[in-house]
Amino acid sequence: MAGERQWVLMATGRSPTNIAVIKYWGKRDEALILPVNDSISVTLDPDHLSATTTVAASPSFPSDRMWLNGKEIELSGGRFQSCLREIRKRARDVEDEKKGIKIKKEDWEKLHVHIASYNNFPTAAGLASSAAGFACLVFTLGKLMNVNEDYGELSSIARQGSGSACRSIYGGFVKWCMGKNDDGSDSMAVQLVDESHWDDLVIIIAVVSSKQKETSSTSGMRDTVETSPLLQYRAQTVVPSRILKMEEAIKNRDFESFARLTCTDSNQFHAVCLDTSPPIFYMNDTSHRIISLVEKWNHVEGTPQVAYTFDAGPNAVLIARNRKTAALLLQRLLYCFPPQDNDLESYMLGDKSILSDAGVQSIADVEALPAPPEMKTPNQKFKGDVSYFICSRPGAGPKVLTDESHALIDSATGLAK
Ligand code: DP6
Incomplete structure (x- = not known):
């Protein structure tokens, strides 16, 4: 890692929510979040319903912390920990020449993260905020840690945050294939068609x-x-x-x-x-x-x-x-x-x-x-x-927001803005 200098490395992403048209209801494995049937959803336009998440890593962070809509929340839940663990496992070398930051694959185990997330719709309205939230967390952590996994694999990690979140990794119409394996390795989402296929809706x-x-x-x-x-x-x-x-x-x-x-x-x-x-x-x-x-x-x-x-x-x-x-x-x-x-x-x-x-x-x-x-x-x-x-309307899947003005964490303090 880059010497003594205290740096903060950040990534910001945005993920849509989704609405099931064939419902997921019932798990065959509670811990891994494996469903009893396949389900199909439509992804909603992120301009209207989405989560934006900034994740930051720094050697100066003594612990993992998270803020939701500006308020700090406990990160102790097993579901957050599963997503963090699975992404950390797949982290790779990261180098930011401009900022002089070099992180080796094995350093990620020791680095703590700060996460700030914001929904552009009222969380209390009961509109699948966990689907957008966990999809965004996994997608954005994957970007920060330079994870090379394909979207299917990311969806299977988001699934461990909240079942329906695995379908928010894609735009358009999406199917969550329940899978057969006990370890959940084949329980993931696939895109059926993208958002342009049926844009009259x-x-x-x-x-x-x-x-x-x-x-x-x-x-x-x-x-x-x-x-x-x-x-x-x-x-x-x-x-x-x-x-x-x-x-x-x-x-x-x-x-x-x-x-x-x-x-x-x-x-x-x-x-x-x-x-x-x-x-x-x-x-x-x-x-x-x-x-x-x-x-x-x-x-x-x-x-x-x-x-x-x-x-x-x-x-x-x-x-x-x-x-x-x-x-x-x-x-x-x-x-x-x-x-x-x-x-x-x-x-x-x-x-x-x-x-x-x-x-x-x-x-x-x-x-x-x-x-x-x-x-x-x-x-x-x-x-x-x-x-x-x-x-x-039907909308697109997650994307990285490169414009720093979207970041929800202050790059100087490493805390939620
Ligand atoms: C009725 O994904 O919120 O919206 O996996 O326990 O987090 P957990 O449940 P969640 O359940 C969504 C159920 C539903 C139907 C659906 O979205 O398919």
Whole structure:
């Protein structure tokens, strides 16, 4: 290592979050995070939902430390340690001539790291922040330590942070292959198609207001594995053929099949939660109302316009076949769920231009929206039941941010900015 001089070497990366369209639920190995079935997800545009992480190493750091959204958090969790250990094992020589830094492969074992991570969406909203976070941690540590492993290998390390994180190593549509090996070496993600393959799709997320503390995915799926007979049937009989059909639908951009499979799989995941003892309820009345709204509209149109899917919480992820459909969907959503405080600007995050496509630029426009024709009781409005919407699209995988202004750690002090 470079003499006595105290240097700080840093790397910054950004990773997207992802939403499963065929769900992962249930582990066959808790420690290695090996799933009971394959799953498929769509990666969301990192401009709208992503984690940015800076990792720094210095001989002056006495211990590993981490900050999340500016607040220091404990790094003692086994999952962080697994990711750090696996990346450290694969670290290689690093030389930064400009800064006069030389780190030998074997030095990495002794060097401590500081990690600062930031989500560009509210962590508390229950939007797979751990997926983006662990993918970003592994990807960025890999860059700092000059790791040469391919993306498949990186995904398998991210998997040990949080299962769904392995799918955030790629953009577009991604499959997590459950694998067969006991050591987890073949349980990794593969990219099915990149984000340009099906770029008509528009994704609208309804962040649903909820006061209820939800069961974490980790403990929820543990209870399901221990008690639900339906999970065996799902994992062994239903998912394998559904995965093949979903891959086909994605390849052919067959929205009708894609939507039917996505909705059915989300509903089965929540059925499996209900089949758990004690039962787990992730969706609430608002979630159910959104399902009815979409189901009725799809039924009247004769062919699906929008797919819905729900993870371990009440938020709805709605995938529209194109922008025109997304605009019609947004009109319906705003009719039923007008903004509580009459502030449209903060009610629509992400790609706000969808508002003008829907012809809604002001609260007066929201109030003037006609009742959706398929709605039987048109006066039903539920102000305040949705906190806000986020409009996004399929997006790209992780990338390095070379511009130092993105760094979340101060290169002089080595501490979070
Ligand atoms: C419902 O990946 O959060 O979002 O592996 O225990 O960290 P751990 O669980 P996590 O579970 C995600 C479950 C899900 C479905 C999915 O993303 O496939």
